[in-house]
Amino acid sequence: MVATGTVVRFDDVRGYGFITPDSGGEDVFVHANDLRDEKHLFRSGLRVEYTAEVGERGLKASDVQMLEQQPARAVVVRRPTPVAAGAERAVAADSDEDLMCDVLSQAEFRNELTEALLEAAPSLTAAQLVQVRKRVLELVQAHNWIDA
Known part of the structure; x- marks a missing residue:
């Protein structure tokens, strides 16, 4: 199934990242081997088109291509x-x-949280990262700490 979304995070050194689908739902894992363009071009905020597949650990993006050259600010x-x-x-x-104070949207908070988790615990697997982030987002939403 072809979908569009925004790169939440991509680490070209580790060779993987995550895409937030435009249709909503959990972020989709993306590996450098599934990119049509050079991996150093992929940054947070970049709009992409991809094919969503079910992998061993959840949703995975393949055949990922950029829809624009510069990430959205x-x-x-x-x-x-x-x-x-x-x-x-x-x-x-x-x-x-x-x-x-800075009030973040859910997508902005998810981006910040993903960065913080990967910096604090770089050995987290994609599945562990998604699980921890999901629970933290539930807590944040329950307290209305972010804009919906």
Whole structure:
């Protein structure tokens, strides 16, 4: 089945990464051997077209080709942090910058989380990474820590 998506992460040294499908669902594993283009061209945010297959450890992308030459740039939304009623006066004395925080979309958070997990535990298998990330995303969504 031919699908499109966005590269969440690709490590050209290790030779693998993940694609977030446009149709939603779990990220799809991609190996450098399944790329039509040079692996050094694949970066986070790059739009791709691929064939989705079921592999031994879940979904796997094959016949992956770039739909564009440059990755899309992420947009960070800044919104005020909710303040408890009793803390309003103390916060009012702080600068406006202290009232702001980065609010990430689910896709942006998933990208950041994937990077952090791979940096912290590079020996994670694709299946382990997906399992840990799924549980953390459930927790984050339950607390409304990201924009839906």
